[in-house]
Amino acid sequence: MRETDLPARRLRTWIRLLRMTRGMENHLREYLRVNHDTTLPRFDVMAALYRAKGPLKMSDLSRQLLVSNGNATAVVERLEKEGLARRVPGEGDRRVVLAELTDKGRDVFAAQAAEHRGEVDRLFSMLGHEELDALRDILHRVEEASDGQNG
Amino acid sequence: MRETDLPARRLRTWIRLLRMTRGMENHLREYLRVNHDTTLPRFDVMAALYRAKGPLKMSDLSRQLLVSNGNATAVVERLEKEGLARRVPGEGDRRVVLAELTDKGRDVFAAQAAEHRGEVDRLFSMLGHEELDALRDILHRVEEASDGQNG
DNA sequence: GCCCGATACTTTAAGCTTGAAATAAATCTC
DNA sequence: GAGATTTATTTCAAGCTTAAAGTATCGGGC
DSSP states (O other): OOOOOHHHHHHHHHHHHHHHHHHHHHHHHHHHHHHHSOOHHHHHHHHHHHHHTSOEEHHHHHHHHTOOHHHHHHHHHHHHHTTSEEEEEOSSOTTOEEEEEOHHHHHHHHHHHHHHHHHHHHHTTTOOHHHHHHHHHHHHHHHHHHHHHHO | OOOOOHHHHHHHHHHHHHHHHHHHHHHHHHHHHHHHSOOHHHHHHHHHHHHHTSOEEHHHHHHHHTOOHHHHHHHHHHHHHTTSEEEEEOSSOTTOEEEEEOHHHHHHHHHHHHHHHHHHHHHTTTOOHHHHHHHHHHHHHHHHHHHHHHO
């Protein structure tokens, strides 16, 4: 019978989901490495800074990416060394540090992002509006529930 | 209009999916750390060895977990140091190394897994059979397509 | 104005992860 | 059956990541 117990199905689904995202990440990591000589974490940080369209607090950066604060420091530091990002002290609050892309960083990222997007599109080419709708609903449910736990 | 172009939707979906799995992973990592003094990679390796119900080739281990071969070596080495796993030379082929859980490892993992499963069940408690069906279909599509690319 | 807890960030140590080089053994080809 | 190629694993260097400890600043209560 099809009605296996829910806990078992949930666990199996989680494992498969994790495997799928790991596979996609591996693919994208390889792609970025070969074609753009960069890494996934660097790309993620640059994406966050690019989207922000302006200086972003270090704490907001790590919160957005769901990584530790020390991690954000480390990756931004490396980007800074390569001239792709820059850190500036916050205006009012002297504890705050803001990060932003340099002009070079914006150019580099724009090129990477265009191809990255194409790659994601290719990897998800079998998903049409219908499947994306279903996924949107599922993600929405999960997010709502986890919001309820924290906030 | 609702019919945004597919590439954009696919990218946004991928980003949200990644965020969701990262959030879940962070939660489970914290859970394993606090309640079982272990880590996600150790847990994953032990899970693979547990499921195998017998010695597993190092190469099969890394292939299953989608991690590099060097990574599998490192994690198994740490488990070995803690008396949770063991490595034995392969029978026929003398290049092969097999990994398996010790009795202690099986006991420890069984306890961890039971609670881990409960935690996943809780995190996915908002997903019933209907949503799991939808996810199963979507994962199936993605896996089929990526199989076609490699194998 | 001073202490005290909270907040923003960095530093550090340990562990994780990768890609590439190294080692060793099997297999193929002649 | 010797030499070349492939396969299984480990080692290595560099980078990533976390949790915890450290530094500096802020803001409130007195």
